[in-house]
Amino acid sequence: MKLPSIIGDKLEPKFFSKHTWNADLIDFEGPMLSLYRDEQGQDLLYVWLDCTESTNRWGVIPVSRGALRGYLELEVTLRDIFINSSWIATFSTGSSPKRRNSAKITTVEKLPEVYLPDEDSFLTPEIATDAASKLAEEVTEDYFLGLDGDMYIDDIAAIPRIYQQLYSFHYGLEHLHRTAIQSTLGRLAGNWTGGFSAVHLFSGLNQVTPSIHRAQVVEMRYNSPGHIKLDLLPSLARQIETSAQQLRDNNAFIALEEFYSSTYRYFKENNINGFDDERDSVSHTLPPQVLQRLDELVSFFFRLMHWDDYRTQFGELNIDSLHQLRALLAYYRRLRKLKPYIDSNKLFLGESRLANKPSDPPPES
Structure with a gap:
């Protein structure tokens, strides 16, 4: 049996190398439809198309945030x-190490008709994986970052960047049940022992957060006041x-700062390098009493941040x-950067400042 010919331009294997697996949406004795992301943040669907006795053919299709949400629902x-995609990539896998030499990029018009899904190809509960169902359950809503006072271009750049990092961190903490999150945290933490940057x-x-759950900018308005x-x-x-x-509670902030300083001192006393530059260059095994103390510090940080719901599942990570502790301190360093904006009433979480803007005076008659 021979697979149908694909008319299109040849693709180099590196095209696929930066794609990050996110979740399997359909599974039947193996993944049939999976969600990936490329390095630019574009969601991709990997779709099983066809096979012979020794080869499987796959398609890769870009999918927008709206289309992905519509498919899940x-x-x-x-x-x-398929029909609305601007391009479709195909490749074959088999026993050969050069499994993607046959990769091509084409369009739906050139794709063999047999590879088009059926008219009623909905992601019904009967075929959807648990991961697909959980992705569909969580629905995004509008949220405001209220802005006020004098702002500069670096402020407008810094606030969303910091917020996105905090959001990604919380997404990881709340979705530790997802295999992609667990493997990403494990891989990144493992690399940290060799000098990995936080x-x-x-x-x-952020790379394993599907577009339907990422913080998407809907509107930016700023005329002192304004919002994102x-x-x-x-x-x-x-x-x-x-x-x-x-950060706003003075006693809580003092406690956090003292925790941060005392942890820094403990790192220095025990020759644990890489505190401020977020790089880990520890080359020796830490004694059990030090690891126990570090575990106590982790628990204490969770209490200081009022993150009691996270502690158990965070501890289950390998x-x-x-x-x-390094991951938590990296989070705190970013959170702390928002304090000057919050204290000076330039940033309001969850509140549009346009609602408080005085109305323009009526025109003179």
Whole structure:
């Protein structure tokens, strides 16, 4: 049996190398439809198309945020996604190490008709994986980052960037049940022992956040006052507000700063390097009493941040207490950068400042 010919341009294997697996949406004795993301943040569907005795052929299709949400909610068919795609990539896998030498990029018009899904190719509950169902359950809502006072271009750039990093971190904490999150955290924490930058922790978690759950900018309005209107998961926004509340509460902030300073001293006393530059260059095994103390510090940080719901599941990760603490301190360093904006009433979480803007005076008659 021979697979149908694909008319299109040849693709180099590196085209697929930066695609990150996110979740399997249909599984029948193996993945049949999976969600991936490329390095630019574009969601992709990997679709099983055809096979012979020794080869499987796959298709890769870009999918927009709206189309993915529609597909998960049974409003859009897989055929619709195929027909509306700007391109479709195909490749074959088999026993050969050069399994993607046959990769091509084409269009739906050139794709063999047999590869188009059926007219009623909805993601019904009978075929959807648990992961697909959970993705569909969580729905985003509008949320405001209220802005006021004098702002500069670096402020407008910094606030959304910091917020996105905090959001990615909370997405990871609230979705530790997802295999992609667990493997990403484990991989990143494991790499940290060789001098891994904490920046990659946040970008890595963002990379395994599907577009339907990412914080999307809906509107930006600023004329002192103004806002950035986002579409995001409300549960994560509430967790960030809980964290930010510890910055506004003077006693809580003093306790956090003391925790941060005392942890820094403990690191120095025990020759644990890489505290401020977020790089881990520990080359020796830490004694049990130090690891126990670090675990106590992790638990104490969770109490200071009022994150009691996270502690148990965070501890179940295959990450030692040193790397858990490093991740938490990296989060705090970013959170703390929002304090000057909050204290000076330039940033209001969950509130548009346009609602408080005085109305323009009526025109003179």
